[in-house]
Amino acid sequence: HRLVVLVSGAGSNLAALLDAHADPAYGARVVGVVSDRPGAAALDRARAAGVPTAVVALPDFPDRASWDRALTEAVAVFTPDTVVLAGFMKLVGAAFLDRFGGRTVNTHPALLPAFPGAHGVRDALAYGVKISGCSVIVVDDGVDAGPIVAQEAVPVADDDDEETLHERIKVVERRLLVDVVGRIARGGLRVEGRRVVLGG
Numbered sequence: 001h002r003l004v005v006l007v008s009g010a011g012s013n014l015a016a017l018l019d020a021h022a023d024p025a026y027g028a029r030v031v032g033v034v035s036d037r038p039g040a041a042a043l044d045r046a047r048a049a050g051v052p053t054a055v056v057a058l059p060d061f062p063d064r065a066s067w068d069r070a071l072t073e074a075v076a077v078f079t080p081d082t083v084v085l086a087g088f089m090k091l092v093g094a095a096f097l098d099r100f101g102g103r104t105v106n107t108h109p110a111l112l113p114a115f116p117g118a119h120g121v122r123d124a125l126a127y128g129v130k131i132s133g134c135s136v137i138v139v140d141d142g143v144d145a146g147p148i149v150a151q152e153a154v155p156v157a158d159d160d161d162e163e164t165l166h167e168r169i170k171v172v173e174r175r176l177l178v179d180v181v182g183r184i185a186r187g188g189l190r191v192e193g194r195r196v197v198l199g200g
């Protein structure tokens with residue numbers, strides 16, 4: 001099962017997938033990594049693991065639609081079965097969803113539908129929730145709005161700040177993402193309206 005992973009940042013979720021794919025029993029293999037940011041540390045992790053990379057940066061394109069088409073092509077080159085957005089901080093567009101809709105998942109550091117968007121951890125803390133967590137969702141044309149594949153709760157500590165809470169969430173998030181992606185690879189992903197049934 002071929003995985004293409006989209007990244008913008010540190011790449012700790014990518015690193016967890018790269019650790020997992022080393023075991024043939026995992027059933028999935030990262031065959032390409034694509035970033036919108038040339039300087040993303042995640043790209044170094046991919047290179048270190050011998051996985052080919054591509055960069056498709058928004059400022060290099062006249063508009064968002066042409067960036068989205070280029071991103072779609074860059075991903076398509078690797079002929080993925082599943083696309084994983086792992087800390088990819090841009091919204092994919094219509095061309096991308098035409099090609100990869102229904103087989104693209106995203107990981108988010110909050111319990112959706114609460115606290116979507118780029119600052120899920122900060123927003124959950126500011127709201128004062130006592131439990132947050134992480135979600136893996138199927139990507140659709142909304143902002144972190146697609147059907148939920150899996151979630152796990154993480155308690156908020158009284159003295160948490162955005163960084164400490166995010167770090168604790170990320171520990172759980174990596175494990176959940178690796179587990180979900182492996183199950184998709186081994187048993188498939190069925191979306192029935194808003195309900196998602198995982199195989200594997």
Ligand code: GRF
Nearest residue numbers: 009010011012013087107109
């Ligand atoms: C993750 O918490 C992801 O959900 C979020 O940004 C973080 C990315 O971390 N949106 P990394 O680049 O995988 O280390």
